[in-house]
Amino acid sequence: MSSSFPEYPGSVMISYAPSNTLDHDSSGIYSILICINGRAASCGIMTGTYRTLRNRAAGRELYTAGTVSIPGLYNGYFDALQYSIYVRKRFRMKAARWPGTLWIVRHGESAGNLARDAAMAEGAERIALSTRDVDIALSHRGEDQARALGEAFAGRAEDERPEVILASPYDRARATASLFRSAGGAVADTPICVDERLREKEFGILDGLTVAGVATVFPDQAEFRQLLGKFYHRPPGGESWCDVIFRLRSLMDTIALHYPGKRVMIVAHQVVVLCLRYIIENLSEEQILAIDREGDVANCSVTEYRFDPGLGQEGGMALIGYNMVSHLEAATAPATAEPERTAGVRG
CATH class of the missing domain: 3.40.50.1240 (Phosphoglycerate mutase-like)
Incomplete structure (x- = not known):
């Protein structure tokens, strides 16, 4: 298990329609997809509480920091600017x-x-x-x-x-x-x-x-x-x-x-x-x-x-x-x- 993710530029994005709030905190458990250079690399679970900021141009929300757990790859704190994680809220971990x-x-x-x-x-x-x-x-x-x-x-x-x-x-x-x-x-x-x-x-x-x-x-x-x-x-x-x-x-x-x-x-x-x-x-x-x-x-x-x-x-x-x-x-x-x-x- 590596100690950190590959340092590729990117952001943590939620692909659902944004709310009317410009920024807020979110908590939960989400399924995630790790992408490196635009290609899917791994998947896992992201948990915790995150500060989200609105990206009006993209119509998406950006997570700036949080905790990620990816079986067989990584467990620990992440910086959203180092790699790309796509979080689909409609696949929230209901189970x-x-x-x-x-x-x-x-x-x-x-x-x-x-x-x-x-x-x-x-x-x-x-x-x-x-x-x-x-x-x-x-x-x-x-x-x-x-x-x-x-x-x-x-x-x-x-x-x-x-x-x-x-x-x-x-x-x-x-x-x-x-x-x-x-x-x-x-x-x-x-x-x-x-x-x-x-x-x-x-x-x-x-x-x-x-x-x-x-x-x-x-x-x-x-x-x-x-x-x-x-x-x-x-x-x-x-x-x-x-x-x-x-x-x-x-x-x-x-x-x-x-x-x-x-x-x-x-x-x-x-x-x-x-x-x-x-x-x-x-x-x-x-x-x-x-x-x-x-x-x-x-x-x-x-x-x-x-x-x-x-x-x-x-x-x-x-x-x-x-x-x-x-x-x-x-x-x-x-x-x-x-x-x-x-x-x-x-x-």
Whole structure:
């Protein structure tokens, strides 16, 4: 990386119609094109606050100084008189707060799924689990599902695979992410970043109970949930969907800060998938619960968004597909859905 730009005369110009102000300050993030002797040399991003002066004859505005970042070429302060940078405001970096692509994956089938099925078949009030929810591992089929997802992504070009993977700290989610990467779903050194904000919805005193168990052991909570609905009902020591949404809004702010324009994959849980849809698509309670009623989010299913600069005033994430399992159907790992572990939530 060079320490400075080639010293060619030029100016920093914005090719949009000038306003009525003779001079003013501007702040923002812009796409830029570096030109040397009238020929395009490189492109990058310019950020900061700049003093602009009107060039009435040219009908353009001139930036006199600012900060420029050009991947692989230069980072630092620039003097507009040393080289030419054309800044097109109509290509302003609307994607600055969004990833370029976002995949949201539910973890593979877990051993807790099998234990729950057995409890329901026996009419038991409690699911026979000897470990914490956070420590519940993938079933053998869940491992196969994670590998099948990785193999499906391995067949894509590198720029169609995740650059970073964010995972819930729960064992079944971390294992899904790791098996996905090992199977070629992402390059070997793609970071898997564990983030506790992606954890499973916390069940509190209802943890480990079946639907029948909640009605028998905590009939008042069964009544509260019936009255309030799953979106607002918070069992003692646990979370409502609103609580999950609150922490996921913080997560999306982190993604906007650290991974704008990147290809990001999230590996988490069913309620997290649904609550992220609520946030990203600005849904109402009624809309997200209607989606939930359509069926469970399948294990190792993919929900995909891509940034669309034409959505709204600042661009937004367009839903490409929800609960997609074609990669499992094409492999030897059948799709599964893990129904409600308790009366209050799905895992």
